[in-house]
Amino acid sequence: MFRSIRLLFVVALLPGLLITPLHHASAQESKPPSGQLQAQPSDDAVFQRFLEWLPSARPANDTPELTNQYRSHLKSGGASDAEVRRQMGIIGRLLRERADGWRFIFNNVYASSTPSFVTQPNALLVATVEGRKPGRALDIGMGQGRNSIFLALKGWDVTGLDVSDEGIAVARKNAERAGVKINAIRETIEAFDYGTGQWDLIVSMYEPFPVTSTEYVERLRKSLKPGGLIVLENFAPEDTMLDWTATDPGPLLVAFKDFRLVYFQDTFAKPDFVTPQEKRHLVRMVVEKRP
Numbered sequence: 001m002f003r004s005i006r007l008l009f010v011v012a013l014l015p016g017l018l019i020t021p022l023h024h025a026s027a028q029e030s031k032p033p034s035g036q037l038q039a040q041p042s043d044d045a046v047f048q049r050f051l052e053w054l055p056s057a058r059p060a061n062d063t064p065e066l067t068n069q070y071r072s073h074l075k076s077g078g079a080s081d082a083e084v085r086r087q088m089g090i091i092g093r094l095l096r097e098r099a100d101g102w103r104f105i106f107n108n109v110y111a112s113s114t115p116s117f118v119t120q121p122n123a124l125l126v127a128t129v130e131g132r133k134p135g136r137a138l139d140i141g142m143g144q145g146r147n148s149i150f151l152a153l154k155g156w157d158v159t160g161l162d163v164s165d166e167g168i169a170v171a172r173k174n175a176e177r178a179g180v181k182i183n184a185i186r187e188t189i190e191a192f193d194y195g196t197g198q199w200d201l202i203v204s205m206y207e208p209f210p211v212t213s214t215e216y217v218e219r220l221r222k223s224l225k226p227g228g229l230i231v232l233e234n235f236a237p238e239d240t241m242l243d244w245t246a247t248d249p250g251p252l253l254v255a256f257k258d259f260r261l262v263y264f265q266d267t268f269a270k271p272d273f274v275t276p277q278e279k280r281h282l283v284r285m286v287v288e289k290r291p
């Protein structure tokens with residue numbers, strides 16, 4: 001699914017040349033150059049319109065389907081190809097800054113009756129906890145809870161957080177069905193209090209979040225117990241343009257240099273969040289907090 005989100009980010013960075021005849025502008029509009037009849041909507045207006053449209057979108061199996069729906073919506077409103085690209089680029093950029101966009105997007109994906117995400121636990125996580133004494137685990141961006149429920153079934157005390165209300169609702173339902181308790185919290189990565197010395201295990205699977213910032217790595221490190229593990233898997237960037245939803249293997253190693261490296265793989269393999277699966281550039285890492 002992130003393939004097209006990422007395409008959305010990298011392809012749509014070219015500024016549009018033409019004005020858009022879209023309706024319902026809600027934020028201030030930029031001034032049109034002389035001779036043009038209508039102004040391009042400002043970045044805020046573009047993002048606001050996208051958010052306003054999302055609840056009315058048909059439930060989509062994945063984000064490509066959803067973003068294609070929005071492209072068609074813009075086109076049917078009379079926007080040129082260049083303007084569609086411009087607006088999708090703005091939306092991609094602002095999704096980085098405003099977690100609410102992800103909330104609406106994943107609410108839609110998780111509400112689909114035939115969602116195209118994997119429901120089995122992540123294989124790296126399964127291998128990592130094999131034979132390990134269960135403790136307290138934090139699943140960041142737990143989605144529909146496949147990893148949280150697996151851990152709970154293995155005896156872990158699991159807290160999962162996600163910005164998506166639908167994801168949290170599905171996770172709770174799945175946990176109930178599986179006969180386990182999980183603490184599922186509707187919260188953003190940015191706002192959640194990770195605490196100090198709290199976790200034996202942190203799970204970060206396919207998070208569209210820049211995981212290599214010094215401030216974020218320090219939050220993770222502080223919140224782990226000594227000897228606690230972080231298990232991470234994500235897409236790696238596949239082009240040279242800024243691709244912030246992916247995790248660059250080099251900077252990842254540097255960012256986590258104060259941890260003990262337990263496992264690292266920079267590989268081409270089938271991602272285990274989206275279906276159908278094609279081989280993609282992935283990064284997998286397990287690190288341990290030093291005592």
Ligand SMILES: C[S@@+](CC[C@H](N)C(=O)[O-])C[C@H]1O[C@@H](n2cnc3c(N)ncnc32)[C@H](O)[C@@H]1O
Nearest residue numbers: 099102106141142143162163164188189205206
């Ligand atoms: C690709 S899904 C992965 C879900 C889960 N980790 C898995 O592997 O099944 C990314 C998840 O991150 C959540 N998410 C994205 N940005 C977030 C943020 N800023 N705070 C909390 N959750 C976020 C989304 O709602 C979505 O459920």
